[in-house]
Amino acid sequence: MAFVVKLPCLLLSSSFVHPCSKKKTTNVRKYILSSCLDASLEDPNKHHFLHVNDLTSAQLFHLLQTALDMKQQWKQNGKYQEKWLDGKTLAMIFAKPSARTRISFETGMYLLGGHALCLGEEVGIGKREAVKDVARVVASMNDAMMARLYAHSDLLELARFSKVPVINGLTDYNHPCQIVADALTILEEKKRLHGIKVVYMGDGNNIVHSWLELTSLVQDLEFVCCCPPGYEPNKTLLDLTNRCGRGKASIQHDPWKAVVNADVIYTDVWASMGQKSSLEQRLEIFAPYRVTLDVMKATGNPSVLFMHCLPAERGRECDDQNARTKCHFIILSWTVAE
Numbered sequence: 001m002a003f004v005v006k007l008p009c010l011l012l013s014s015s016f017v018h019p020c021s022k023k024k025t026t027n028v029r030k031y032i033l034s035s036c037l038d039a040s041l042e043d044p045n046k047h048h049f050l051h052v053n054d055l056t057s058a059q060l061f062h063l064l065q066t067a068l069d070m071k072q073q074w075k076q077n078g079k080y081q082e083k084w085l086d087g088k089t090l091a092m093i094f095a096k097p098s099a100r101t102r103i104s105f106e107t108g109m110y111l112l113g114g115h116a117l118c119l120g121e122e123v124g125i126g127k128r129e130a131v132k133d134v135a136r137v138v139a140s141m142n143d144a145m146m147a148r149l150y151a152h153s154d155l156l157e158l159a160r161f162s163k164v165p166v167i168n169g170l171t172d173y174n175h176p177c178q179i180v181a182d183a184l185t186i187l188e189e190k191k192r193l194h195g196i197k198v199v200y201m202g203d204g205n206n207i208v209h210s211w212l213e214l215t216s217l218v219q220d221l222e223f224v225c226c227c228p229p230g231y232e233p234n235k236t237l238l239d240l241t242n243r244c245g246r247g248k249a250s251i252q253h254d255p256w257k258a259v260v261n262a263d264v265i266y267t268d269v270w271a272s273m274g275q276k277s278s279l280e281q282r283l284e285i286f287a288p289y290r291v292t293l294d295v296m297k298a299t300g301n302p303s304v305l306f307m308h309c310l311p312a313e314r315g316r317e318c319d320d321q322n323a324r325t326k327c328h329f330i331i332l333s334w335t336v337a338e
């Protein structure tokens with residue numbers, strides 16, 4: 001429970017420290033490159049959180065350390081000393097369903113002294129009202145916004161026209177809050193991120209893109225996306241990640257080879273939001289990538305972690321048995337999610 005509420009607030013609070021009054025243009029590639037060059041610290045206008053590597057490496061580790069400190073504080077006192085978000089409001093726009101994201105953001109805002117508005121599909125972002133108009137209206141009355149949208153380009157537009165911080169609550173392209181939370185779990189369990197090998201099994205989807213973003217920030221992190229041919233993540237992003245010269249990312253198709261020496265086996269549902277229609281076909285294609293106890297054993301690492309960003313479909317992407325025996329880690333990954 002403890003950390004559930006913290007990550008979004010940290011992101012928010014750091015944004016509030018550096019408020020931006022100017023419009024800015026957001027460009028994924030520019031950010032990846034600028035983070036490679038560590039130029040982002042020099043950009044005072046950079047206050048949105050749309051990709052993991054909108055943070056610099058130093059900012060990421062600072063954020064994680066702050067989260068650990070706050071978690072400790074919560075354990076000791078059952079509350080936070082500082083109401084960092086006193087009197088602040090966060091508008092949450094959900095074009096897709098959400099459980100963990102809504103719960104964690106809303107609870108976090110409350111516990112840190114602020115308030116969160118939960119806006120669902122009725123906002124009709126990009127349909128009933130143009131994205132930029134939604135951006136202007138929400139920004140005129142709220143201190144920050146979080147959005148879960150389909151098209152990443154809509155999120156970029158929202159950020160471009162918002163004078164308050166925008167946090168990415170998942171798009172079809174990536175899911176940065178999830179992966180930063182997962183990084184915290186790994187840090188807690190393994191005491192380090194450097195030199196850790198993470199093997200993702202399944203579809204090269206938005207989760208994988210944020211893993212790549214993280215890999216571009218962490219020295220010697222090894223990230224392997226083990227997916228069926230034809231389901232690889234964005235190649236440009238993969239190349240840019242490796243060009244950063246910190247972590248190493250690769251694609252493999254053979255699960256038994258990929259998982260050797262893994263510290264973490266990570267998976268996601270085989271058909272995520274919006275893809276349920278082609279389910280039958282996908283079940284067949286992804287069957288060899290199911291995380292079973294045999295897969296866990298094939299890592300050769302007795303302390304390997306199993307993580308899932310959830311919601312899980314037990315018996316599909318992971319054995320129900322695996323899910324139960326490693327239940328601790330499933331709980332961990334959703335406890336800290338987002």
Ligand SMILES: *[C@@H]1O[C@H](CO)[C@@H](O)[C@H](O)[C@H]1NC(C)=O
Pocket residue numbers: 028029032173234235236237240
């Ligand atoms: C792939 O990633 C690059 C770099 O992040 C981005 O500019 C591009 O739009 C992405 N392509 C797709 C289809 O999402």
